[in-house]
Amino acid sequence: MSESEVSSGEDFGVCDKCRKGRMVKKYSSKNSQHFLSCNTYPVCKNTKPYRSNSSTNLAAAAITIKDEFTNLFKLNLAPFPRKLFILSADLRADFPEAAFFEQTKLVTIKADPRLVEIPLEIEKIKFILYRYIRHKFSQYQGVAVLTRKFTEENFNEVVFTELPHPTLGNSYLEYFHICQAFKFALHYSDGQFYLSVEPTLRVVNQMSVSQIIQLYNKPDLLEKLKSQNTLSCFYYITDSKGVKWRRKGVLADILKQGEQEDGLLPILQNDIIPIFPIERMQNIVNKLVEKGKLTYIDLNNRLKGLTQLKSQERLASAIVLVNKIAAILNGKIDTTRVVLEKQPVSQNDFYKKVTILSEPNLRFDSIQDSKKSIKVKEGLVLYGAYEKPPKPVRILFLHSAATTKQARQFSLLLQNGVDGYYGFEKHFHTTLEIDCQIYEEKDFEIFLTRIVIGRAEGYDVIIYQLPADPSFTKTKVQAQLINGGIVSQCVREPTFNGPNQFTLWNFALDLYVKAGYTPWTLYPKEKLPNVDLFIGISYSSKKEKAIAVSPKLLRTLACINVFSADGEWQQAYYNADTFDEEAQYDFEKRGQNVGKLIRDAVLAAQLGQPNLKKIHIHYNKIFSKEEMNSVYKAITKVIPDAILYFVSIADNHTVRLFNSNNVDAHQQRGGGILFSDNTLYYCTSGYSSIKTTVKGTPVILRIKCHTMPAQHDLSMNDLAMHMQALTKLNYKATFPLTTLPATVAFPKELARTINDFRSINQFKNIIIDKRLWWI
DNA sequence: TTTGCCAGAACTTGACGAGG
DNA sequence: CCTCGTCAAGTTCTGGCAAA
Numbered sequence: 001m002s003e004s005e006v007s008s009g010e011d012f013g014v015c016d017k018c019r020k021g022r023m024v025k026k027y028s029s030k031n032s033q034h035f036l037s038c039n040t041y042p043v044c045k046n047t048k049p050y051r052s053n054s055s056t057n058l059a060a061a062a063i064t065i066k067d068e069f070t071n072l073f074k075l076n077l078a079p080f081p082r083k084l085f086i087l088s089a090d091l092r093a094d095f096p097e098a099a100f101f102e103q104t105k106l107v108t109i110k111a112d113p114r115l116v117e118i119p120l121e122i123e124k125i126k127f128i129l130y131r132y133i134r135h136k137f138s139q140y141q142g143v144a145v146l147t148r149k150f151t152e153e154n155f156n157e158v159v160f161t162e163l164p165h166p167t168l169g170n171s172y173l174e175y176f177h178i179c180q181a182f183k184f185a186l187h188y189s190d191g192q193f194y195l196s197v198e199p200t201l202r203v204v205n206q207m208s209v210s211q212i213i214q215l216y217n218k219p220d221l222l223e224k225l226k227s228q229n230t231l232s233c234f235y236y237i238t239d240s241k242g243v244k245w246r247r248k249g250v251l252a253d254i255l256k257q258g259e260q261e262d263g264l265l266p267i268l269q270n271d272i273i274p275i276f277p278i279e280r281m282q283n284i285v286n287k288l289v290e291k292g293k294l295t296y297i298d299l300n301n302r303l304k305g306l307t308q309l310k311s312q313e314r315l316a317s318a319i320v321l322v323n324k325i326a327a328i329l330n331g332k333i334d335t336t337r338v339v340l341e342k343q344p345v346s347q348n349d350f351y352k353k354v355t356i357l358s359e360p361n362l363r364f365d366s367i368q369d370s371k372k373s374i375k376v377k378e379g380l381v382l383y384g385a386y387e388k389p390p391k392p393v394r395i396l397f398l399h400s401a402a403t404t405k406q407a408r409q410f411s412l413l414l415q416n417g418v419d420g421y422y423g424f425e426k427h428f429h430t431t432l433e434i435d436c437q438i439y440e441e442k443d444f445e446i447f448l449t450r451i452v453i454g455r456a457e458g459y460d461v462i463i464y465q466l467p468a469d470p471s472f473t474k475t476k477v478q479a480q481l482i483n484g485g486i487v488s489q490c491v492r493e494p495t496f497n498g499p500n501q502f503t504l505w506n507f508a509l510d511l512y513v514k515a516g517y518t519p520w521t522l523y524p525k526e527k528l529p530n531v532d533l534f535i536g537i538s539y540s541s542k543k544e545k546a547i548a549v550s551p552k553l554l555r556t557l558a559c560i561n562v563f564s565a566d567g568e569w570q571q572a573y574y575n576a577d578t579f580d581e582e583a584q585y586d587f588e589k590r591g592q593n594v595g596k597l598i599r600d601a602v603l604a605a606q607l608g609q610p611n612l613k614k615i616h617i618h619y620n621k622i623f624s625k626e627e628m629n630s631v632y633k634a635i636t637k638v639i640p641d642a643i644l645y646f647v648s649i650a651d652n653h654t655v656r657l658f659n660s661n662n663v664d665a666h667q668q669r670g671g672g673i674l675f676s677d678n679t680l681y682y683c684t685s686g687y688s689s690i691k692t693t694v695k696g697t698p699v700i701l702r703i704k705c706h707t708m709p710a711q712h713d714l715s716m717n718d719l720a721m722h723m724q725a726l727t728k729l730n731y732k733a734t735f736p737l738t739t740l741p742a743t744v745a746f747p748k749e750l751a752r753t754i755n756d757f758r759s760i761n762q763f764k765n766i767i768i769d770k771r772l773w774w775i
Numbered sequence: 776t777t778t779g780c781c782a783g784a785a786c787t788t789g790a791c792g793a794g795g
Numbered sequence: 796c797c798t799c800g801t802c803a804a805g806t807t808c809t810g811g812c813a814a815a
Binding site: 375377378381419420421500501502505506540541542620621650652691692693695733734735736752 | 804805806807811812813814815
C-alpha cells in the first residue's frame with residue numbers, strides 16, 4: 001500500500017482475516033480507486049475491492065421527478081403507425097426486421113404494396129412493440145435474458161447481471177449473481193403508449209463452469225454433470241447472425257454429444273450457466289464456509305429483509321432499468337421511430353387526475369344519524385355498533401382439556417377487555433355470554449355430531465379449537481356445522497393464549513358479525529353518486545382433493561349484494577352457484593348462469609328498494625362479452641330501464657403511483673389517474689388520515705367500467721368514490737380499510753370457502769340469510 | 776385458524792399457432 | 796380435427812410484521 005491512501009472513516013464491518021480490526025474505505029491515488037482495508041494495517045494486510053453500494057448509484061439515477069408521478073414511461077412512435085400489414089411467408093426474406101415475429105402472426109408496421117393490409121388495432125401494435133422490445137434485449141450485449149421461473153426458457157424477463165441490488169449492494173455479486181429482474185407491460189392511453197417497469201428481486205446462482213470445477217475440486221465436469229440429474233442449466237449459443245441466444249437443456253445436449261476429440265465439451269464452458277435452487281445454493285455456501293473461503297451469508301435471512309421495497313427504492317430501480325432499456329430500445333421499427341422517454345410520467349400528463357378524496361364517514365347507530373366517524377374503532381368506542389340488539393350474544397366455546405385455563409382467560413378478556421379493547425359490551429352495547437365446554441380428543445366427532453343434531457340451541461356462534469388429530473380441518477368442521485345451520489369461528493391455541501388487544505378487537509367484531517348483526521354502515525347523508533345497488537361476483541376454481549384418479553376441477557361462482565335502503569349501505573344478500581360437468585350447471589355455460597344469479601340478487605334487493613335502476617356489478621376479472629350480455633338480458637327482464645355498470649377491479653397489474661412529496665414517495669389513499677374514459681387507476685391502500693403504517697409500495701386498483709346500454713352519465717370519479725367507501729365495509733377486522741372493496745373481497749372469500757367444502761365433498765346448498773357465516 | 780398488507784413461488788387456465 | 800407447446804394472466808399458498 002502506498003502512502004497516498006486517504007481513509008474516509010466509513011466502517012465496513014469486522015475484518016474477516018484478523019477478526020480484530022475494522023474494514024475501512026480508503027482511496028488509492030495510484031489507481032484512483034477506493035478500496036477496503038483493515039484499520040490495523042500494517043499488522044493485518046487484509047484488503048478488499050470497494051464496490052460502491054448501489055443505493056448511491058440509484059440516487060444518482062433518480063432524475064428530477066415531478067410531484068406526482070407513475071412508473072409509466074412514454075413510448076413514442078413517430079410517425080404513429082396508421083396501418084398494419086400481414087407479412088406472408090414468401091416475403092419474409094425481404095423484411096428482415098420482421099424476423100422476430102416468426103413465432104407469431106407476421107405483422108409489420110412498414111407500408112409496402114406487397115403486404116396485406118389489416119385494420120389498425122392498438123392491441124396488435126402493443127403486441128408488436130412487446131415483441132420488438134424483447135427482441136432488442138436479447139441482442140444487447142451484457143444483458144442476459146432470463147426467464148420468469150428460472151427453470152424454463154421463456155423470454156419474459158430481462159435481467160441485467162451487472163446491476164447491483166439496492167439493498168444487497170455489490171458484495172453479494174462475488175458469490176452469487178443477484179439479478180435485478182423486472183416485469184414490464186405496455187399500456188395505451190389517449191393516443192400514447194406507455195411502458196410500465198416493475199422491478200422484482202430474483203436471486204440466481206450463476207457460476208461459470210470454471211467456478212463449478214473449482215467448487216467441486218474436480219476437473220471432470222462431464223461426470224459431475226452426469227450425476228446431477230436435476231441440474232438445470234442454461235447456456236448461450238451464437239447463431240449465424242452473431243446473436244447470442246439462451247438455451248435450456250445443456251445437460252441433455254452434452255450427454256447427447258459427449259466429449260469431443262480434443263477432450264473439450266461441445267459447449268464452451270464459459271457459456272454455461274448452471275442454476276441451482278436456493279437450498280442448494282445455501283449448501284454450497286456452507287461448504288465454502290467450511291473451507292474458510294468466505295464469510296457466512298444467511299441468504300434466506302437477507303432475502304426476507306428484501307421483500308418490501310419502499311416506493312422510493314422501487315422507483316429508483318425502475319429508473320435505472322428504464323435508462324438501460326432506453327439505450328437499447330431507442331431506434332426504428334422500419335419507418336417508425338421508437339423512443340422511450342427516461343422521465344417517469346407525471347400524473348398530470350393524464351387526461352384527468354383524481355385528487356385525494358376525503359375519507360367517507362361510517363354510521364354507528366341505526367337510530368341517530370349524528371353518530372358517525374371515519375374510523376372504525378373510534379366509532380365503535382364512542383357510539384357502539386350500528387345495531388344494538390337487546391339480547392346478549394351467546395357463544396359456545398369448545399376447547400381441549402389441556403387449554404382450559406387459557407380458554408377461560410380468553411373468554412374473560414373478550415368480555416371485559418384489555419388495553420385499548422374495552423370489552424364486548426362497551427363497544428357493541430350488547431353483553432357477550434360465553435359457555436366454555438371441554439372436549440376429549442377422542443370424542444370430538446361425537447361432540448360435533450351432538451351439537452349439529454341439537455342445532456346448537458341457544459347459541460349464536462360456536463367457537464372451536466381444532467383437536468390435535470389432523471383429520472379434523474377447519475374446512476371440515478366448519479362445513480359440518482354450517483350444513484347443520486350453525487355459524488362457527490375457528491381459533492388456534494396460540495391466538496387465545498395471551499391475546500393482545502388487536503386480536504381481541506378483531507375476534508369480538510367477528511363474533512358480533514357472525515351472530516348476525518351489522519357493526520356499521522356507510523353514512524347516509526354522504527350518499528354515493530349514481531348507484532342504486534352494488535353486486536359483487538367472484539369465481540373460484542380448485543382441484544378436487546379426492547383420492548380419485550382424475551380429480552375434477554371445481555368451480556364456484558359467488559354473488560354478494562350490497563344495497564342501499566335510504567342511502568344506508570349494508571351487505572344483505574348472497575348466493576353461490578356451483579359448476580359441475582355433468583350436473584345442472586356447466587362452467588362452459590357460465591355466461592347464462594351468471595345472468596340468473598345476478599337476477600336473483602336484483603329481485604332480492606327490489607324487496608327493500610323498489611326503484612332500482614343503476615346497478616353496479618363488481619368483478620375481480622375482466623367481463624367477457626357473453627357474461628355482460630347474459631346479465632343485461634336477465635336484468636332487463638326484471639327492470640326494463642336498468643342501467644348496468646360492469647366494473648372490473650384488478651390488483652395484479654404493473655402500474656404504480658408515486659408522490660415525491662410524501663415519505664418514501666408513496667401514493668396516498670384516495671389519489672389516482674384516469675387512463676382513459678373507462679379506466680381508472682386508484683389507490684385505496686396507501687397512507688391516509690386513518691392509516692399510519694404502510695409496508696412496501698402500495699398496490700393500486702385498476703378499475704375498468706362498461707355500461708349497458710352504452711349511455712353515459714358514467715363518471716370515473718364516482719367510481720373512485722365508490723371504491724373509497726366500499727373499502728371500509730370489511731366486517732372482518734377493525735383495521736380501518738382494505739385494498740379491495742367489500743363487493744369483491746366478500747364474494748371471493750365465499751366462493752373459495754364453498755369450493756373448499758366441495759373439494760372434501762361437504763357441500764350442501766347453504767341457506768342462512770343475513771349472516772356472514774364464511775368470513 | 777384475530778386480521779390485512781406486501782411480497783414471492785408454484786401452480787392452473789385459456790387462447791393461439793404449428794404440425795401431424 | 797386433434798395434440799402439443801408457448802405465452803399471458805389468473806389463483807392459491809406462505810412468511811413477516813403491525814394494527815389503536
